[in-house]
Amino acid sequence: MNDITIRALCPAGAGDDYDWAACCEAFPRLHALEITPQSPRYHAEGNVGIHTRMVLDALLGCDHFQAARGAQRETLFLAALLHDLCKPETTVIDPVTGDIGQPGHSRRGAVDVRALLWRAGVPFELREAVCRIIAVHQVPFFAFDSRRGESPEFIARRLSWSLHLPDLMCVARADMRGRLCADQQARLDDLALFEQLAREDGCWGTPRVAASAHTRLMYARGAAVHLDTPLFQAPGSQVTVLCGLPASGKDSWVARHASDVEVVSFDDAKAELGLKHGENDGLAAHRAVDKAKALLRRREPFVWNATHLSEQMRGKTLDLLYAYDAQVRLVYLEVPSDTLFRRNARRDTTLRQQDLARMLHRWEVPLPWEAHEVSYQVASGRPGD
Known part of the structure; x- marks a missing residue:
């Protein structure tokens, strides 16, 4: 597996399809997705392999992906292809209820994909763009119902400082469309609302402006500060x-x-x-x-x-x-x-x-x-x- 082989997996133009067999040859760990179960509540379509191919199909039909070229197009495809790579290793089945979960698969997936792409010689910027999307690909689903109590504005702003929000949202939409679940439309509506919020706040496609680097830093770390007002920084080392x-x-x-x-x-x-x-x-x-x-x-x-x-x-x-x-x-x-x-x-x-x-x-x-x-x-x- 090398950089050229990996980047060639991405369909080059409109109407081109992906080769699942070639993807599995480049990333043998994808084979395990075919025998990894998922919760029927969120993934009635079946195993992770089925879901991943449905996500790729949804991605190829996305206007944002179709308009993308070069490294951006490769970023979107690789992020969608590998977003659930670590579900096999993180699968937990409740012995009493039979409920299936994959806690931490996003974060672990980003770490494992980083090592795989680094060994293959994928350029740093492309690799990190892929890994940053994988690490947070579920976050937009729950921006209005954060378990950490974070506001959607805070989530959008901090994400804008690490990645290109339109790319993340493209993969998130493909992830949601590439499944069968009762709340699919409700989640897609949440994604649309999150995009509108980001557009109005000035962080759609560009990092949210902050009054100073210190203001941005303290805000990102959870301080109750106003991004448009410079925060005083006490002298230190x-x-x-x-x-x-x-x-x-x-x-x-x-x-x-x-x-x-x-x-x-x-x-x-x-x-x-x-x-x-x-x-x-x-x-x-x-x-x-x-x-x-x-x-x-x-x-x-x-x-x-x-x-x-x-x-x-x-x-x-x-x-x-x-x-x-x-x-x-x-x-x-x-x-x-x-x-x-x-x-x-x-x-x-x-x-x-x-x-x-x-x-x-x-x-x-x-x-x-x-x-x-x-x-x-x-x-x-x-x-x-």
């Missing part, structure tokens, strides 16, 4: 938070760009404590956090050098920094898969290749609203890297 898989170039970035500032590093803390990879991580984390707090209290600039791979782990660092009024720049680093594993094999580390591969199951690329500034530095990879 200027902090660069590095993010990326091991061997993606974080140490080299520090050497090139931040050799004159303090560095907080879990790896350095482990080395100072004489610990190997996976050995007493809590002690090393405590040491690194203590150093960060001391710098934050003095409002000194520094770099936080760690993988920060999952949203959960990244969130712990960011929560601490924002509690001390830090101005945060997130720098995400990435290299191709062959470069990454080659680097890890030849460097002085206790991180085994199989451990590195397992880390892919926690890999969530930061979203643009997670910091005051987010920079994506993706290397193409060259011999000798």
